[in-house]
Amino acid sequence: MKFVTDSVARCAARIGTLSGFERLPNVSFETPLLLIYTKGGSVPHLTKDIFKTLTMEEQLLSVSLPSTILMTDAIKELDTSFADFVSMKEYINFLSIHDSAYTTNSGFHQLDTISVWSRTGRIVVSANKYMEIVQAYKPDLYVALCDGDTNINSRAKRISKAVLRSKTLLEQCLDIHLQSDILKSTGILGPVEGGYNLQARKESIDYLKDKPLAGFVIDGLHNNGPDVQNISLEQIKQVVQYTINLLPIDKMRISMGCWNPATVLDLIELGVDVFDSSYPYVITEQSQALTFLCDHDCENNQHVLYADDFSPICKKCKCLACQNHTRAYIHHLHHTKEMLALVLLMIHNTHHYLQFFNLIRDSIKNGTFNQLQTKIRLKYEAVNSESAKFITV
Amino acid sequence: MANRKTPLIFEVLAECETTKARTGRMTLVHHYVDTPVFMPVGTQGTLKGLLPQQLEQLDCQIILGNTYHLGNRPGADILRKAGGLHRFMNWKRALLTDSGGFQMVSLLHLAEITEEGVKFKSPYNESECMLTPEHSIQIQNTIGADIIMQLDDVVKSTLTGPRVEEAMHRTIRWLDRCLLAHERPDEQSIFPIVQGGLNPELRSECARQLIKREVNGYAIGGLSGGESKDDFWKMVHLSTNILPKNKPRYLMGVGFAIDLIVCSALGVDMYDCVFPTRTARFGCALIKTGQLNLKQIQNKKDSRPIDESCECSTCKTYSRAYLHQIATVETVSCHLLTVHNIAFQMKLMRDIRDSIKEQRFPRFIQDYMLIVYPNKDYPTWIINALRAVNVTLL
Numbered sequence: 001m002k003f004v005t006d007s008v009a010r011c012a013a014r015i016g017t018l019s020g021f022e023r024l025p026n027v028s029f030e031t032p033l034l035l036i037y038t039k040g041g042s043v044p045h046l047t048k049d050i051f052k053t054l055t056m057e058e059q060l061l062s063v064s065l066p067s068t069i070l071m072t073d074a075i076k077e078l079d080t081s082f083a084d085f086v087s088m089k090e091y092i093n094f095l096s097i098h099d100s101a102y103t104t105n106s107g108f109h110q111l112d113t114i115s116v117w118s119r120t121g122r123i124v125v126s127a128n129k130y131m132e133i134v135q136a137y138k139p140d141l142y143v144a145l146c147d148g149d150t151n152i153n154s155r156a157k158r159i160s161k162a163v164l165r166s167k168t169l170l171e172q173c174l175d176i177h178l179q180s181d182i183l184k185s186t187g188i189l190g191p192v193e194g195g196y197n198l199q200a201r202k203e204s205i206d207y208l209k210d211k212p213l214a215g216f217v218i219d220g221l222h223n224n225g226p227d228v229q230n231i232s233l234e235q236i237k238q239v240v241q242y243t244i245n246l247l248p249i250d251k252m253r254i255s256m257g258c259w260n261p262a263t264v265l266d267l268i269e270l271g272v273d274v275f276d277s278s279y280p281y282v283i284t285e286q287s288q289a290l291t292f293l294c295d296h297d298c299e300n301n302q303h304v305l306y307a308d309d310f311s312p313i314c315k316k317c318k319c320l321a322c323q324n325h326t327r328a329y330i331h332h333l334h335h336t337k338e339m340l341a342l343v344l345l346m347i348h349n350t351h352h353y354l355q356f357f358n359l360i361r362d363s364i365k366n367g368t369f370n371q372l373q374t375k376i377r378l379k380y381e382a383v384n385s386e387s388a389k390f391i392t393v
Numbered sequence: 394m395a396n397r398k399t400p401l402i403f404e405v406l407a408e409c410e411t412t413k414a415r416t417g418r419m420t421l422v423h424h425y426v427d428t429p430v431f432m433p434v435g436t437q438g439t440l441k442g443l444l445p446q447q448l449e450q451l452d453c454q455i456i457l458g459n460t461y462h463l464g465n466r467p468g469a470d471i472l473r474k475a476g477g478l479h480r481f482m483n484w485k486r487a488l489l490t491d492s493g494g495f496q497m498v499s500l501l502h503l504a505e506i507t508e509e510g511v512k513f514k515s516p517y518n519e520s521e522c523m524l525t526p527e528h529s530i531q532i533q534n535t536i537g538a539d540i541i542m543q544l545d546d547v548v549k550s551t552l553t554g555p556r557v558e559e560a561m562h563r564t565i566r567w568l569d570r571c572l573l574a575h576e577r578p579d580e581q582s583i584f585p586i587v588q589g590g591l592n593p594e595l596r597s598e599c600a601r602q603l604i605k606r607e608v609n610g611y612a613i614g615g616l617s618g619g620e621s622k623d624d625f626w627k628m629v630h631l632s633t634n635i636l637p638k639n640k641p642r643y644l645m646g647v648g649f650a651i652d653l654i655v656c657s658a659l660g661v662d663m664y665d666c667v668f669p670t671r672t673a674r675f676g677c678a679l680i681k682t683g684q685l686n687l688k689q690i691q692n693k694k695d696s697r698p699i700d701e702s703c704e705c706s707t708c709k710t711y712s713r714a715y716l717h718q719i720a721t722v723e724t725v726s727c728h729l730l731t732v733h734n735i736a737f738q739m740k741l742m743r744d745i746r747d748s749i750k751e752q753r754f755p756r757f758i759q760d761y762m763l764i765v766y767p768n769k770d771y772p773t774w775i776i777n778a779l780r781a782v783n784v785t786l787l
Contacts, residue, residue, distance in 0.1 A: 040719045040725075041719065042725040044724070044725070045724050045725065045728075047706070047707075047725055047728050047729055048710055049447075049706050049710075050444065050447075070718065071715075071718050073693075074693050074694050074714050074717075074718070078694055078696050080696075085712070085714065086715055087711050119722065307467060307471055308470075308471055310475060324445070324483050325483055326475075326481075328467070328475065329475075329481055329482060329483070332437075332466060332481075333437075333438075333439055335466060336466050338439045338442075339441060339442035339727065340442055340443070340444070342724065343442055343724075
């Protein structure tokens with residue numbers, strides 16, 4: 001796997017290319033990149049044939065342990081890979097520890113192990129166990145096991161434990177990684193920990209920066225879940241800026257979590273390259289339809305969707321949901337608790353968010369990134385602009 | 394009358410030389426329908442998580458909507474503004490709606506049936522409501538399905554005594570009120586419903602009365618509600634003997650593979666049932682020998698698809714082992730099993746139609762029953778029902 005960027009500035013919005021995957025050598029991705037969030041091996045609510053109608057392009061799927069760890073035995077037994085097991089082998093996949101759409105339980109730390117919460121309860125994962133899982137899954141990219149259980153309120157003691165434990169876990173994972181035949185073309189990513197403490201961030205980067213890593217995950221800023229969309233730039237700016245300034249320019253930087261679109265743009269401006277699509281999923285689960293990119297006169301531009309509004313969510317949207325179905329129908333499906341409501345919202349929201357990333361890349365290339373940023377920021381900062389962001393069905 | 398458009402043309406393309414089975418094509422306002430046909434149930438204007446284009450890909454030509462549910466939500470007003478259910482849900486092919494009477498009686502304990510209609514307390518505001526035959530047709534006219542059902546007086550299929558006879562006669566009287574109230578006869582066909590419980594005389598009498606009315610097709614109702622299979626097939630057999638051959642016959646609430654095969658041999662053309670979609674939500678896939686419960690542990694390391702011979706997108710893509718992991722956990726699993734189960738029903742009906750066309754339906758029955766009962770321990774009712782139409786099992 002290789003990452004190339006022609007950016008010379010350390011902390012700025014940049015275009016990069018991610019390519020050289022051994023499994024699918026012709027696939028390449030341009031950054032800033034959106035990883036497609038998956039749960040239990042599928043894009044939530046979408047069967048593969050529906051997902052394919054949404055995007056014909058190559059995609060990089062994000063996979064996390066809580067919804068998949070129970071599959072490990074079967075994957076091992078069948079001597080296959082995760083991508084093959086879940087029938088997604090035409091897509092590149094990226095394995096991380098926690099599920100960005102759901103709040104990770106805090107605590108339950110033991111010496112050099114991490115707790116993963118599956119459907120059936122807590123599973124304790126050591127570096128050895130994790131690397132066994134990784135060798136069974138055979139992802140194209142993965143994050144080393146780490147303790148990212150910190151947020152803006154974490155105390156110094158918790159932060160230093162997180163940094164220390166993550167260091168030990170990284171060393172253990174890397175040892176196994178470097179000896180593994182299976183993983184010799186797999187990229188391992190280093191998690192930068194340290195919460196909101198700059199000194200701790202520096203310590204974390206110090207032990208990571210000379211290691212043979214494919215890139216860095218700026219971890220430990222939050223505990224995942226829907227609350228992440230409410231984190232503002234002011235809270236994270238200093239620590240992210242500081243962290244990125246210490247990271248090598250030529251390596252990719254990833255930030256997981258359902259950041260809102262305005263914060264995504266801010267993070268891109270600070271030099272983050274990769275995000276995941278848990279945001280449109282979380283919005284779908286909140287029964288909302290994204291409209292933050294709509295700048296034309298969406299008729300009936302109220303933020304509540306009416307039962308007799310026979311226009312689509314967005315008249316200019318090319319997604320399957322907007323091309324074929326009305327707000328009235330989606331409203332009805334939602335009120336009768338029909339599963340198709342979530343299917344249609346997920347189609348629209350994912351489409352909207354993929355469009356967002358297309359616009360981001362274009363705007364960086366043609367020098368209009370700041371205009372895009374101003375426009376989206378206005379929608380997210382204005383007090384009474386619910387309708388500009390999304391419609392609640 | 395000569396100039397009036399017919400909203401239903403039924404052509405019988407082939408008749409089985411041994412049994413009463415036939416295969417044909419119904420031409421409706423929105424789409425044609427090849428019979429015998431299984432109609433998946435899309436109760437509230439959606440078929441459990443599937444998009445209309447997925448149903449088209451599955452070769453569904455007609456689906457069913459429930460008047461009681463649609464009348465409540467979104468309600469007749471919204472459906473009128475939308476221009477009918479077809480446009481509301483963006484389904485371009487044929488639709489059938491029931492009368493709402495069955496749900497009324499089965500869902501609402503407080504329903505009381507009078508000559509005027511079904512009286513019930515609204516589940517929303519406790520107010521007294523009345524569903525009359527006229528009202529049912531009025532809502533169904535608004536929904537705009539290609540085939541609509543008369544309001545019938547439904548009694549529990551195992552009930553006996555004078556109430557069954559009363560219900561049978563009332564059903565006929567209500568039919569006449571429905572036909573009179575029908576405002577879109579050029580676009581929608583009302584099907585009368587043969588009632589009469591498990592009493593052969595009452596059923597025959599009902600069927601004989603109904604065939605005097607000028608309609609485009611008939612339904613057989615009040616069955617598949619817990620009666621013995623022996624009673625069930627006899628009532629179907631007797632009804633199809635009376636109903637005219639040149640009109641489609643719809644057996645309500647039937648959807649198990651075995652029942653579809655036997656009843657097709659008895660001359661039935663249309664079926665509906667919630668079973669294939671409901672069982673999918675519980676993690677079960679339909680296979681020839683019955684059902685495969687994907688939650689069961691033996692699927693955990695099974696890399697085969699649900700059915701190796703199945704052409705559906707689920708079987709072409711996913712393994713039992715993966716479906717085992719997500720069954721009843723992820724909504725995707727429900728969509729995948731629903732796709733398979735509908736594909737299964739569609740394939741079964743296509744096989745039935747093809748074998749009738751090629752005059753090998755009796756052989757098809759024999760082979761299928763042998764797959765389901767490899768030890769030849771056929772249930773008596775199947776043996777008897779098939780014997781009645783000249784088929785002896787192997």
